[in-house]
Amino acid sequence: MTAxxxxxxxxxxxxxxxxxxxxxxxIAQDEPNRVGLREKVFGIWQETTYGEYWELVKTVGMxxxxxxxxxxxxxxxxxxxxxxxxxxxxxxxxxxxxSVGLYSTNPAPEVHYLLNHSESKVLIAEDQEQVDxxxxxxxxxxxxxxxxxxxxxxxxTYDDPVLMSWDVFLALGRQQLIExxxxxxxxxxxxxLDTTATIVYTSGTTGPPKGAMLxxxxxxxxxxxxxxxxxxxxxxTARVELLSYLPLCHxxxxxxxxxxxxxxxxxxxxxxxIDTVVADLAEIQPTYFPAxxxxxxxMSAAAQIRMADASPVKKALYRVFLKAGMWNADRILEKGxxxxxxxxxxxxxxxxxxxxxxxxxxxxxxxxxxxxxxPIAPEVLKFFMAVGVPIVEGxxxxxxxxxGTVNRPGRIKLGxxxxxxxxxxxxxxxxxxxxxRHPAVFKGYFKxxxxxxxxxxxxxxxxxxxVGEWDGNHIRIIDRxxxxxxxxxxxxxxxxxxxxxxxxxxxxxxxMVVGDRRKFVSALIGIEFDVVANWAxxxxxxxxxxxxxxxxxxxxxxxxKQVDRANEDLARVEQIKQFKLIPKELDxxxxxxxxxxxxxxxxxxxxxxxxxxxxxx
Amino acid sequence: MRGRPGLVTAYERDAAILPTTTQRVWxxxxxxxxxxxxxxxxxxxxxxxxxxxxAAVGAIGLNLVTGWAGQISLGHAFFLGIGAYTAAxxxxxxxxxxxGLGLEMxxxxxxxxLVAALAGLVVAPIATRLRGLYLAFVTLGLxxxxxxxxxxxxxxxxxxxxxxxxxxxxxxxxxxxxxxNFLGITLSPEQQYFLFALVxxxxxxxxxxxxxxxxxxxxxxAIRDRDVAAExxxxxxxxxxxxxxxVSSFYAGIAGALxxxxxxxxxxxxxSLTLSIVYIAMILVGGVASIAGSIMGAVxxxxxxxxxxxxxxxxxxxxxxxxxxFLTSVQVEQILFGLLIVLFLIVEPLxxxxxxxxxxxxxxxxxxxx
Numbered sequence: 001m002t003a004x005x006x007x008x009x010x011x012x013x014x015x016x017x018x019x020x021x022x023x024x025x026x027i028a029q030d031e032p033n034r035v036g037l038r039e040k041v042f043g044i045w046q047e048t049t050y051g052e053y054w055e056l057v058k059t060v061g062m063x064x065x066x067x068x069x070x071x072x073x074x075x076x077x078x079x080x081x082x083x084x085x086x087x088x089x090x091x092x093x094x095x096x097x098x099s100v101g102l103y104s105t106n107p108a109p110e111v112h113y114l115l116n117h118s119e120s121k122v123l124i125a126e127d128q129e130q131v132d133x134x135x136x137x138x139x140x141x142x143x144x145x146x147x148x149x150x151x152x153x154x155x156x157t158y159d160d161p162v163l164m165s166w167d168v169f170l171a172l173g174r175q176q177l178i179e180x181x182x183x184x185x186x187x188x189x190x191x192x193l194d195t196t197a198t199i200v201y202t203s204g205t206t207g208p209p210k211g212a213m214l215x216x217x218x219x220x221x222x223x224x225x226x227x228x229x230x231x232x233x234x235x236x237t238a239r240v241e242l243l244s245y246l247p248l249c250h251x252x253x254x255x256x257x258x259x260x261x262x263x264x265x266x267x268x269x270x271x272x273x274i275d276t277v278v279a280d281l282a283e284i285q286p287t288y289f290p291a292x293x294x295x296x297x298x299m300s301a302a303a304q305i306r307m308a309d310a311s312p313v314k315k316a317l318y319r320v321f322l323k324a325g326m327w328n329a330d331r332i333l334e335k336g337x338x339x340x341x342x343x344x345x346x347x348x349x350x351x352x353x354x355x356x357x358x359x360x361x362x363x364x365x366x367x368x369x370x371x372x373x374x375p376i377a378p379e380v381l382k383f384f385m386a387v388g389v390p391i392v393e394g395x396x397x398x399x400x401x402x403x404g405t406v407n408r409p410g411r412i413k414l415g416x417x418x419x420x421x422x423x424x425x426x427x428x429x430x431x432x433x434x435x436x437r438h439p440a441v442f443k444g445y446f447k448x449x450x451x452x453x454x455x456x457x458x459x460x461x462x463x464x465x466x467v468g469e470w471d472g473n474h475i476r477i478i479d480r481x482x483x484x485x486x487x488x489x490x491x492x493x494x495x496x497x498x499x500x501x502x503x504x505x506x507x508x509x510x511x512m513v514v515g516d517r518r519k520f521v522s523a524l525i526g527i528e529f530d531v532v533a534n535w536a537x538x539x540x541x542x543x544x545x546x547x548x549x550x551x552x553x554x555x556x557x558x559x560x561k562q563v564d565r566a567n568e569d570l571a572r573v574e575q576i577k578q579f580k581l582i583p584k585e586l587d588x589x590x591x592x593x594x595x596x597x598x599x600x601x602x603x604x605x606x607x608x609x610x611x612x613x614x615x616x617x
Numbered sequence: 618m619r620g621r622p623g624l625v626t627a628y629e630r631d632a633a634i635l636p637t638t639t640q641r642v643w644x645x646x647x648x649x650x651x652x653x654x655x656x657x658x659x660x661x662x663x664x665x666x667x668x669x670x671x672a673a674v675g676a677i678g679l680n681l682v683t684g685w686a687g688q689i690s691l692g693h694a695f696f697l698g699i700g701a702y703t704a705a706x707x708x709x710x711x712x713x714x715x716x717g718l719g720l721e722m723x724x725x726x727x728x729x730x731l732v733a734a735l736a737g738l739v740v741a742p743i744a745t746r747l748r749g750l751y752l753a754f755v756t757l758g759l760x761x762x763x764x765x766x767x768x769x770x771x772x773x774x775x776x777x778x779x780x781x782x783x784x785x786x787x788x789x790x791x792x793x794x795x796x797x798n799f800l801g802i803t804l805s806p807e808q809q810y811f812l813f814a815l816v817x818x819x820x821x822x823x824x825x826x827x828x829x830x831x832x833x834x835x836x837x838x839a840i841r842d843r844d845v846a847a848e849x850x851x852x853x854x855x856x857x858x859x860x861x862x863x864v865s866s867f868y869a870g871i872a873g874a875l876x877x878x879x880x881x882x883x884x885x886x887x888x889s890l891t892l893s894i895v896y897i898a899m900i901l902v903g904g905v906a907s908i909a910g911s912i913m914g915a916v917x918x919x920x921x922x923x924x925x926x927x928x929x930x931x932x933x934x935x936x937x938x939x940x941x942x943f944l945t946s947v948q949v950e951q952i953l954f955g956l957l958i959v960l961f962l963i964v965e966p967l968x969x970x971x972x973x974x975x976x977x978x979x980x981x982x983x984x985x986x987x
Contacts, residue, residue: 283623310986356983
C-alpha cells in the first residue's frame, strides 16, 4: 500500500466513430432490419429495428432543433428506462447538444437542483409525476423553455404553454426533417470528439451531486473497450440480448444499454418497471447482465428463501449440488477452470438443479454477468459461481465512465476488483488512493473548476477517492478514502467491507457501520422486510408494520446471530460489538439514500444519533 | 424466440396452441404413439379405444357448452341420439322397412353433426332466457322428449326392443368394417375404427382448441364467470349462448353417429338421462374447461367397465352373472360413476387434468416449489 506502482499503458485502440449517434447511423445503414430495441406494450415485446431506431433519433433531434436547441445546450431526460430515453439521448448528442439524465426517484428539490445546475433548456419528462415535480419549481428555473411529456395521462388537461406532448413533438420533428432533410446528418458529422456529450451527475453520498462532463471521446472509446473486453474474451454471439433496467442516468446503465448495446449491435429490451425485473429477466434471458450488489444479494436471497419452501426432494438435491457448486467455485478460483472432474459434477448439477435454477433467475443464456457500482460480498459472488452463472466483479465510476478494472474469466480473485482494462493506466498513490488515466476519464465537473482541479492533475491522472492495494495483478479496494474509520484505538477499519459481510445475510438489507474515534465498532442495521416477515410468519410471530417487526425481541435475536456469524471472519478490533435496528425503511425521498440506493452516512448519523449514542453509553 | 420461450413478440405466438418446438415435438410423438397403439392393440381394446376417442369428441362438445360457456346441459344424450339416427337414416340400407338412403360416410357423418347442430340452434333461444337450475330442467325435458320420439318413431328407430343396425362406415368405396391392408400391415375393422376415430378426434380437438383460444372462447369464459359482467363488456349473450349450444350439439352429433357405428346397433332406449350423466361424469372427472381433460375423462369412463371387470373376480360380493350375488358388475359401475362424480367434485374439482397440471407444475417450478 505504501509503494507507488504503475502499470504499463497498453495501446489505445483507435476510435471508429466520433460519436455514438454516428455509430448508430452506421448500424442502421448496414443492418436496418436488425432488431435494436424492444419495449413491452400490452404484454407483447414490440420490436424496433435499427433502421426505425435511427429514424426516431433523427426525428427527435430535429424536433429539438425546431425548439431552438443548439450545440452546447442542455436537454434533461427525466424518465424510467424506455425507448424514448435512449432515442432522446442519442438525438441530443447528434445535434451536438448535451444530455442530462435525472433519476425518476429524484424528489422535486433535487429536480430543481439538477435542472438549475445543468441549465437545461428542454426537459423530457416521463409522466404526470415528473411533470409535476418540474412545474413545482419552474419559477426558479430561468433556463427551462419547454417540457415534453411522454405519457399524456393526467397531463392532457394541464393548460400550460410550456408543456408539449411527445406526439406533437415528433410531428414537429418530422416537419423539420422535411424542411431541412440533411441537417441532422450534417450536425452529426460535425461532432468533435472532445466536446461534452452528456453530463452525468454523481450520486452524491457526501454532498450535492456533481455533474461529470463526459465527452464523445469518453463514450465512443468506452463502447470500443466494452466490446473488446467483454466479448473478445468470451464468445461473441451473433445476437446479444440485453435487459435495460439499470437507471440510464447512471454510467453503469449507460455502459451496457447504450455503449455496449450499440457496439455489439445488441437488442436492448426495456424492463416494464423496476418491480417486474425478475419476470422480465426470466423472459429475456439476457446475454450479458450487469447488476449492482443489491440486485445480486436480492436474487440470491430470493432463491434461498424459495428453496427453503421447496419439497424435501428438491431441497435435498439443491443442498447437495450447492455444496458441489461451491467446491467447483473454489476450483475455478484456484485453477481458473473446473477441470475434468469438476465438469462432470457440474454437468450432473446442470441437469438436475442449475439449469432450471438459472432459467428462473434469468441467467440461463448469460455469457457474462458483472457486479459493479458498489463493492459486493464475495459470498454472494460465490453463490452465483456455484450455480454456474459466470459472474465477475468490476470497478469503475461516473468520472471514468464506468471503466476501470474487471476480473477476467479464468483469473478471478474474489474480494478484488480485478485487473486494469486494456488501455487503462492505474497506479496507487502514496496514501493508498487509486489514480487512473485513460481516454474515458471525464473532462471535468460542470461549473466546478475547483473540484475538477482537485480530481484531475496536470498529467491527466484522476484521483478516484478509493483507497486500494495491489494483490498481484489484481486490485483490492479498502474503502472510500472519506469513509475509512479510525477507532479510538487507532485501528483502520473499512466500513463497507463490514457492511457487505452483514448484508450477505438475506435478513439484512441495510447496514451502516460506525466507530470513527470510538472505543469499538458498532452498526445500524435495517432488516429486509419481506424475508424477515416470511421468517416471522413461520415462527408464528405476529407483527403489523416494518417498525413493529424490527422492534420484536425475536428479530433482534435473529439479527444478533447474523452479526455473530459475520464477526467470526473478523479480527477482534473489527468485530461489531453492538448493533441497533433501524426502525424504518430507508428511502430516497427522505434523503437517506441516494438515487442508486447507497446510504448517506452523514444523514443517517444525524437522524439516528440517539440510536448510535445509545450503543456507546 | 429460439431458446427464450418467454420472449413473446407477437400475439399469434402468445395464443399459439403449441407455442414451443418442444411442445410440438411432444405432441407429434404422442400422436404417433396413439397411432401405433391403434395398429397393435387387440380387437376388443381397439374397439374400446375407438369408442373412447368418439366419446372424447362428444365430451369436448359438452365441455364447450358446460365447461367453457357455463351452461349446464343435461340434454347431451338427446343430441347424441339425433346424430346416431341421422347417420342411420342417411347411411342405412335403402329399400328396407326403415328409412335408409344408402349414402356414404363422408356425407352422413357431417350431416349427423349438422342436424344435431340444427336441433341445438332451435333449443338455444330457451337457454338464452334461463340459467342455472332452470336451464338444467329444460335440457332434462329435452332428454325425455327425445326418448319418447325415438321410442315411437318406428320407421326411423325400429322401435323398442327391435332397434336398427348402424350405417356402414364406407368412405369413397372403402369399407372400414372390412379387414384392410396398409403398407403391408393388416388392420382389423376395430383397429381401423380406432385409427379413424383418432384422426377425427385430432381434427375436432384442434378445432375446439382453436375456438376456445379465440374471441368466441374468451366470450364463453366471460359468460361462465359472470353473465352480467360479460354483457357489460359488450358480449352479446344471446349470440354466444347460441354459438355454444350449436357447436356443442354438432360435436355431440358427430360423436353419436360414430359411437353407434362402432357398436353396430342402435337401441332407442340408449339415449336416456343416464347417458347424459355419463358425459357429465366424463368432463367432471377429466377436467372442466379443458380439451385434454375431456379426452382423459372420456378415456377413463369408457375403460371403467373394463377396469371393473378386471377387478370383479377379486372382490367376493361382485358377480359376473346378472342374477346372482350381492352386486353385479354393471351395478358396481353405476355406483362408481356416482362415487367418482362426488369424489372428484370434492377432492379434485379440476379433474384428471388438474392432477396432471399439478404434476406438471411440480416439474415446471423445479427446483423451487412455487
